[in-house]
Amino acid sequence: MQQDRIESVGKPVRWSTGEMGRADDGRRSDGHAPLIQLNGPLARRHHVRTIGHGPDIVVFGHGFGTDQHAWDGIVDAVPARATVILFDLPGTGPLLPDGFDPGDYRHLADFADDFLDLLEELGVARCSFVGHSVAGAVGILSAVEMPERFERLVLLNASPRYINDAGYVGGFEPDDIVALLDSMAANYQSWVAGFAPAAVGEDVPSAVEQFTTTLLAMRPDVTIRVARTIFESDIRALLPQVRVPTVLIHSRNDIAVSPQAAYYLHRNIGGSRLVWIDADGHLPHLSSPALVRSAVRDALA
């Protein structure tokens, strides 16, 4: 079932701001850098960093077990007219602010609330969002809640549901998830030692090392709780409600995301485009940055 590069360009989505009477279109046409409020408490909580001064805004969200530096090899793909915003999403990566309670993050929606609060504080009225894995799902939820904030979604190796269901292949049986969480709990470090190379899926030592380092920097109990939230998530019902132009980028042989999950996203997000890149594993932005860079550049063009 290996098509090298499927491009499906659906009908352009009709999309209008103000449909729900909420915030207006924040795009600036004067070519000046947007004013991003970097000194608020949420900006600090999420370690927000910006690159460039262009009028458009591209926000990058990292996936489970990584942090904003996962995008270090990719941000070059952003056109010069844009400002890049990078941040850490507490709970999904090593960053754990004071008072972070994993019990408050039982649903992906809880991460989406944090993300929307952050955009609010930063004063980002409109942006393109590039999200890897769980951040992709967070992007979908955020775009359903506040479509007017999102110019487009670029989702790298995202999945709407990890557990198999009637007529759906997520890639995992419920027992697999129990076994996975169990082995995380039994010996977190040895779990990381096995999981990191398997997830990277390609023999790229620097990628394995980077993923291993961030995973080991995470607090095991929090990580297990958040992994459970992610693996038990199911946002399939919401996909038809995404009104934001979406590009799906997927690599092959991803241990976390089945090809069927990618096709499911593509079928159910109206007008989405599915791009297969010639790379293996769940973290192609770490293991094959050049391919991801070019796919992201195309998606943002």
Added chain:
Amino acid sequence: MPSPSGAAAAETSGAAIALALRLLAQDVPGGIVLLVSGEDGRAVVEEAWPAVIAAGQPVRMPPGLAADRPVIFDAQTRRLPVGWTEMLGTRPTRFAAAPVGARACHLVVASVGDGIVAPAALARWAELIDRLLGREDGTARRIGASRRLAALIDSLPLPLVFVDGRTIEVFLNDRARQLLDMPPGAGSERAVAASLARLVSREGDGQAATLAQNPMASLSFAIDHAGRHFTVESQWIREEEPTGRLWLFHDVTDAHRVARFRDELVSTVSHELRTPLTSILGALTLLGEGKLGSLPEDAATLVDIALRNGRQLLLLVNDLLDLDKAEAQRLDIAPRPSDLSLLLADAIVRARPFAQRHGATVMLDAPYDAPTASVDPDRMLQVAGNLISNAIKFSPEGGRVTVSLARHAGGWRIGVTDEGPGVPPAFRDQLFTRFARGEQRPRGGTTGTGLGLAISKAIVEAHGGTIALDAQAGPGATFHVDLPAAEEARGGQEADTTDTGWRALPGAMR
């Protein structure tokens, strides 16, 4: 403590509330009806229909919804916590809520599409639920689900705290409330968690760091509280994932009191014994040496027996006092450069009569080049003597005890190995505690004071060294004394060679 009939009533009212929610939900197809407790912002689900969210789970409330009067608002004109959309599979269109009596509880309806519940109708449902909850504080779910468990835990005679890792909910039994000075109902759950964290960082002997590195680590430490002593044990409770941390407080006050009483008794008795014993020995020595005129042969024999036993008794008393000092950290150690192989040879010679009685041979395996270390020679002789006499006691007839000395980790390692039965695993932990005696009887029924190893440990540690049983070696027992590298005075001149004459011994002993 809640009565069983109260628990049954609570369960019945819980079922009735679930039914009420179900009936109410018929008016909002595709929507959800929740009974929640807690504040605006972050609330906890008590009951839900349809059951797309479990009781006990947190739910983020749209601002202004949990008010002191019925509220209704259009959800399309404002930002919502995304959880509602994820839970319902679509964005809710309308919210309505009504307070439940005077409780910190709200009945909440989220509808999709055109579904709607009028605020007045919702207020009547809320009133019904309030009646169903009866005189109980709190809500049905808490009362029904936790009641029997709470009754059980409350009646446990030991303080127990359970922190649920998923909800940060905390269960304390009555004893734990007393211990942590928390009146029933007072103090938030987070406050309990915080006070436990403080307890660990204050009393936990640096185990807070362990906990930070590995939050699932088990820990154990001692605390004093209100004149009582507790051993605190804390460990993760796991189901299919780690679900929370259990804290048990064992009251060890009585055990401590007994131990302290024993310590005081030992110290008093030994002081009281030593003074008269010294006079007795002095008198006997004078008699035995014939200073008061020669004694008849029988009398001389008796005096000799009395002297030997008296000295043995003095040894015991001195041992006790040493240990007492060691525990009060007052052990006198006067280190000076000493030749360790001479010292060991001396110890072996002193043990020779004892070895002969047991039919054991003691051998020294030491380097010839004056291995010098800075130790208190008398104290180290005491340690070596202890280890050697223990080894002899447990040696079989014709057995061999090997005393070795070798370089180890920059310092010196003294080893004493016997060919006896070894130390039973169950006894290894208590080896170095006072009055420790294994079930294994030494051959010939000889018993020691049970203090030798405890004193040896104190002496070795006062030298900055360690003493241990080598668990790998076997089948006989091997004890190692590791002495740290000291600023050594190499060469014989500075070394203590007052006990000369033993220099040639190592070879001769083989």
